[in-house]
Structure formats: C-alpha cells, structure tokens
Amino acid sequence: MKIPFNIPPKSSNEEKYISQAIANKKLSGEGSFNKKCVEWFNKNLPTLMTVITPSCTSALEMAMVLAEIGPGDEVILPSFTFTSTANVVALYGAVPVFVDVDPRTLNIDPVAISKAITPRTKVIMPVHYAGIGCEMDKIMELANKHNIWVVEDAAQGIFASYKGKALGTWGHMAAFSFHETKNIVCGEGGALTINDPRLVARAEIVRDKGTNRQQFLNGQVDKYTWQDKGSSYLLSELAAAFLLSQLEEGEQITAKRQAVWKQYHEGLADLEAQGHLQRMQVPTEAKGNAHIFYMILNSVGERAALWAYLKEAGIQSTTHYVPLHSAPAGVKYGRVSGSMAVTDDLANRMLRLPMFADLSSQDVSLVLEKVHAFFKAT
Ligand SMILES: Cc1ncc(COP(=O)(O)O)c(C=O)c1O
Helix, strand or coil: EECCCCCCCCCHHHHHHHHHHHHHCCCCCCCCHHHHHHHHHHHCCCCCEEECCCCHHHHHHHHHHCCCCCCCCCCEECCCCCCCHHHHHHHHEEEEEEEEEECCCCCCHHHHHHHHHCEEEEEEECCCHHHHHCCHHHHHHHHHHHEEEEEEEEECCCCCCEECCCCCCCCEEEECCCCCCCCCCCCCCCCECCCCCHHHHHHHHCCEEEHHHHHCCCCCCCCECCCCCCCEECHHHHHHHHHHHHCHHHHHHHHHHHHHHHHHHCCHHHHHHCCCCEECCCCCCCCCCCCCCCEEEEEEEHHHHHHHHHHHEEEEEECCCCCHHCHHHHHHHHEEEEEEHHHHHHHHEEEECCCCCCCHHHHHHHHHHHHHHHHCCC
C-alpha cells in the first residue's frame, strides 16, 4: 500500500519517559507518569477528576458502574457508533436504545433523543463523531430536565470543542481513547473525566478493584478492603509515560492533521460543486480536531467503486461503522426508537480518506488526483 489509512503519530519524548518510568521502579497505575497525565487533564480539560484508563471501552464501563445502570434501565445512544458505546450498556444488563443522527454531522439528533426518553432512561451517550461536537447545550438541557446522566463518548474528541467549551467537559462524565488509531495515542489507552461531585468518592473506589486503596495510600486507613463493585481501571505506567509525551505535543500533532484536513476539503470543493460528492461539514459552533476526513458519495455502488479504485492505486480508504441496530448483538440486546433513515442511508455512502499527522502534502495531492481521475473516468 503506497498510502496507508493511518500511521500513529510520533512525539519527542516517548523513549525517554519510558526509560524514566522503568528507572522509577513503579510500573503500576500509581506511578508519576500517570499523575502527570492527570495533571495535564486538570490543566487543559479541567473537570473534578480524571482517571487514565486502559482504553476508552474501560472508561465507558467505569462510567456505567458509576451511573449504576442495570436490568430495567435504558441508555440512549446513536446506532452510528463503535461497538463499545452500546456493548458496555448490554454488559450490565441495561438496554441500548438506538436513535438516528443529524445528516449534517452524523452526530446524535437531540430531537430523536427527546422522543426516546422514558421513565427508564438513565443515561444519554452522545458520540462526538469525527471529533465534531454534538449539540451539547441542547443535550444537557434535556438531561437535566429529566434527571438523566450524560456520558460523552469523546473517543475521537480530544482537542476539539463545541461553542467554545472542550469536548469531554460538558457531560457528567466523558470517555477518551488513546488507541493507536486516534489523534493522540499510547497503543491502547483512554481516560474518564468526571464532572459531578456525586460521583467522585465512589470513582476512587471503583477504579481500584472496588477497594479504598486510595485512602490507604493517603494514610487515612491502615488497611484497605473491598468496599464496592469495581474493576481494574488504571493504565500501566509504561503506557502512561508514552501518553504524556503525546499529550505534551498534542497541539502540534492536531495542527498537522488540520493541515491535511484543509487540503482535502479545499481540494474536493470542485467535485462537490459538480454534484459528485458531499464533503464532511463542520458546523460554525464546532471546532474540530481533524480526526477524520469523510465524504458522502451519491450511491452505495459509487462508494464501492471509488473504494476499489483507490485500493488499486495503492491508497487505503475505508468506510465506517455498520449501524449497531442492524448488527446481531444490537438486535439481541438493543431496541430502536424512531426512524433510522439517516443512519441507514449515510453509513452506506460514506468513505474516509487516509488521515494522519505525518501524511505529506504530496501524498494528499496524490489522493486528490486519484479521486478526480475516478470521476473523470465515470
Ligand atoms: C466512538 C468510539 N467509542 C469507543 C471506542 C473504543 O475505544 P478504545 O479502543 O480505546 O476502547 C472507539 C474506538 O474506535 C470509538 O470510535
């Protein structure tokens, strides 16, 4: 493959910090690099508490434990999302209730949320698709009116904001991903931000296998014991060392992605004007982080043909989620509220182009050239 879809970003101090972590002889989630990652969040994405977790999936799981969801509860989320968003709901015996997305952003539609709320609704999980913020002001208003928790799935949302407020600081909780496919990476990793005082004391226990070990470490008790349900939600110090280096250079990494995004966006304006495709949109209220560049083709057939054409040219483009309401586990554990027309249509017509921080402007030009050549030939 001449141009892969993704290459994880490289920052300056990963090896140095990992060596320091080894020299510190403290490799569990209580080490100094974990603390520095938390400090980075406190400074840049201030909430009441941040836990650096082994993945976004585990952060979402921890959020479900904190929200105490269980059989009989419902959680509203888009069908157009990654498996993890719904899986953590089913894992605790609650029902994922799938709603449709806004065609402008592929983000959850607040009107569809309002129609899906029942007395059993316990959580709303907005997913900031492609690093473009959901309409969080409307969602928080709905949630506060009905006394429902909001857990942002901000897996793709670092360094992005909505109405000037950072993604991951709007909801009662938010989960980030540092998987190698994301903007900021440490192989596998994530974070849970907690923004409601009712959740903080339990979070210290839940993150550490249900024990009051934090009180023991603080010298408040002389033994720690099992206090509540919990799990192992701390990231290894070696991965945290890698992550700190990435977070410290996150703004530069994001700026490089934004340059790639802009080149695609400008380079495809003519094809959009000619009616061949639609470029992804960024509403004026949202500041994106160039996590994804996608376009919407006119038909599923044209998407398949362009995908194959680019592959033949050595360019790895890709589709995205198979809507969860149509996946076997979605049918088994979830239910649909309202129409899924937008999700079903757009999931079939979207195509993502290669996107990573070190993608050169020459390679972006080559991708653009091939997309143009495809439409010339058709
Ligand atoms: C929207 C969304 N949620 C959750 C996840 C899961 O992230 P992780 O791999 O860190 O568990 C992803 C990963 O692709 C995602 O895109």
